[in-house]
Amino acid sequence: MAQEKLLSQSRRKLSKAQISAKQEAENLVVTNATKPKANEITKYVKPMLKLFNQLKKLNDHFTEADSIALNTLTFNLHLKVLNEQHLVTLHITDDEYERYLVRLDKFNKQINESMKQLCIPLNSRLSLANDMAKVMIEEKKLAQMEKDGQPKELHPSLQLIEDLKAIDCW
Template sequence: MRPTKSINNMTAKISKDERKAREIAEKQVQAMGTSKPEPVISMNEAELAIFEKYANLNDSFNEFDSTSLSLLVKSLYRYNEIDQAIEELDVLDDRRAGLIRQASIFEKSIQQHSAALSIPLTSRLRMANDMAKIAIGEKQLEQMNNQQPQEVNPLLALLYDDDDE
């Protein structure tokens, strides 16, 4: 599945109605989360600094991203602690292998939480696209319902009358 682009970044040709519907839908989706993310777990000062740095990197992060961002920061911090401990140990130390396995686990966790944070923007744009399609469909249905009934062709009326007899 291709990532969905913002209407401002689209190069495809679309109708004026579709463009307008997409713009309205994107504004609605963007308005859903205008708040900043907040840590959802306790953090020390270093972790809070990392959290704030990441939170400020992307304007589209909002309160719904708080959990993924908090877990990403915790995993990054713990990975860094383990990595420093590995560096301090002798290469032949038996504890080193266990720390490397733990670091590998945190690497996977970091990748998962990073991926979770990249999904919201794409999901929001996809949602805006879906909302625009629905709005256009509703507009077309409304137009179809508002059409004046077509006058019956008198010749067809005679033909149908003859069939009844």
């Protein structure tokens, strides 16, 4: 599946109707008015709250639905920093050195997993916004056709059949 892009990042040439429909759909789906909220643990640990706010500012498309993944990412990043600081104080021949390396590897995996969880909803929202924009454009086209009152053009073969039916030759 191709990765969807925001209208502002798209380089395709679009008509005015397509641009307005895509912008309206993005406003409804991608950038809704909610913001992620820090959980109780993150709120009361100053370095974690600072990190949470920095991550929240990195992408203004995060919504309240992303709060859990963002809090998990913040927690794991904070624990990774604490373990790295302790690892630096250890000597390479120390018995605990190897355990801290294993812990850091586990934190890296958890951090990657949290980042994937944050990425999937954004791609899903962009895809949904794109689909909604396509539907809006089709609705506008249908409304315009109805407004114009023009009958839909028939295929020449169907037109011939209709003409024959009209004169009772069929």
